[in-house]
Amino acid sequence: MKHKDTNAFLHSHDLHYPLRYEDGRVSSTGQQVTGVMESSDNCFWRIKPTIPIENNGEPVPVRNGDIVQLEHVVTGTNLLTHDVASPWMPTNEEITTVPLNTRYEETLFKIVFEDEDDNILETHMTPFRLIHEDTKVAVWAHNKKLPEWGLGHLEVNGNKNAIDSTNYWVAQEIKGKNATEINSKKNEKQLGHMPFIKKFIELQSIMFADVLARRRGIEPIDEPVRHRLLQSAGFFFTAWALHYLPFFFMGRSLFLHHYLPAATLNYLLLGAMYQFIFIDGIDSPVSFVTRQSRTLRFMTMKAEIPKKVYAIVLVTLLFQIGMFVFLAPLTYGLPMSLDEVRSHQILGGWKLQYAK
Numbered sequence: 001m002k003h004k005d006t007n008a009f010l011h012s013h014d015l016h017y018p019l020r021y022e023d024g025r026v027s028s029t030g031q032q033v034t035g036v037m038e039s040s041d042n043c044f045w046r047i048k049p050t051i052p053i054e055n056n057g058e059p060v061p062v063r064n065g066d067i068v069q070l071e072h073v074v075t076g077t078n079l080l081t082h083d084v085a086s087p088w089m090p091t092n093e094e095i096t097t098v099p100l101n102t103r104y105e106e107t108l109f110k111i112v113f114e115d116e117d118d119n120i121l122e123t124h125m126t127p128f129r130l131i132h133e134d135t136k137v138a139v140w141a142h143n144k145k146l147p148e149w150g151l152g153h154l155e156v157n158g159n160k161n162a163i164d165s166t167n168y169w170v171a172q173e174i175k176g177k178n179a180t181e182i183n184s185k186k187n188e189k190q191l192g193h194m195p196f197i198k199k200f201i202e203l204q205s206i207m208f209a210d211v212l213a214r215r216r217g218i219e220p221i222d223e224p225v226r227h228r229l230l231q232s233a234g235f236f237f238t239a240w241a242l243h244y245l246p247f248f249f250m251g252r253s254l255f256l257h258h259y260l261p262a263a264t265l266n267y268l269l270l271g272a273m274y275q276f277i278f279i280d281g282i283d284s285p286v287s288f289v290t291r292q293s294r295t296l297r298f299m300t301m302k303a304e305i306p307k308k309v310y311a312i313v314l315v316t317l318l319f320q321i322g323m324f325v326f327l328a329p330l331t332y333g334l335p336m337s338l339d340e341v342r343s344h345q346i347l348g349g350w351k352l353q354y355a356k
Helices: 176-192 194-213 224-247 256-277 308-332 338-343
Strands: 009-016 029-037 045-049 069-072 077-086 095-098 109-113 128-132 138-145 152-161 284-287 298-301
Touching: 224 256, 256 308
Parallel strands: none
Antiparallel strands: 009 029, 029 095, 029 152, 045 069, 069 077, 069 109, 077 095, 095 152, 109 128, 128 138, 138 152, 284 298
């Protein structure tokens, strides 16, 4: 889970709060719950229902208003908050974890969606608050780092202002065999039956939705993927425009070599767009600048390349080779008959000069 305001992931590890803080206050010495800027196995939490559900092997969606427990997967403990002051803010409650099957009433949290019209929790798309059933505080994070005993992580605590706009979290990833199988089958079905034009239109819709979503602090497109697209495809598009568009304003004869830089940049742009459209993710680590902190971050990601991408690239290359062979007589000034010259005027705006 990722905090919208700080971009920190909800994290826990097998370290405990110190018995006494620097200002003399005491803690519960419970397991630390913190915020980190890079996701790891210690950032995964299992959402457990508190009412009986039908076990038919199908995934059960999380809905607005559900009362749940959150189990930290690595340490096998349940998330809890209680009437103990947090490390940095005495007015807020300490967030910790406790062993399973203990202090049940204090481990219950209500999921409250930001948009009341939403019904099912979706990764990246559904901001929600975690409201503690017993004390009515909201799980919250802020940018102040914990001391050395907290490894410099961000503090996570129970905010008594439960309706504050900075209390929202977003689920980023579902981990587990069943989730992987479901997602892979879903992606396979979509990719296998979607024509290119429909995929292109969907891509434009996603980009538009991404811009709108980012204004609300939601990131439908992973930040490293967006960064690579803007830094590579954006650069190539700008360079192509600067090398191609000015020729429309020139009142002189133009030659093929005038367009060669633009053609080269167009091929580079095509490669960048193919990567974004057909390949899920990018190979990294890749460094990028975050929108909020403007500091350098590092993220590990592995690109998933469907087999059909190789076929698409092969077809594209064959078309390019065929076009090269067709236009080679014009490019290299090879002898051609009058009819051959005319047949090579692909576009109506072409005015090829030739001697009869």
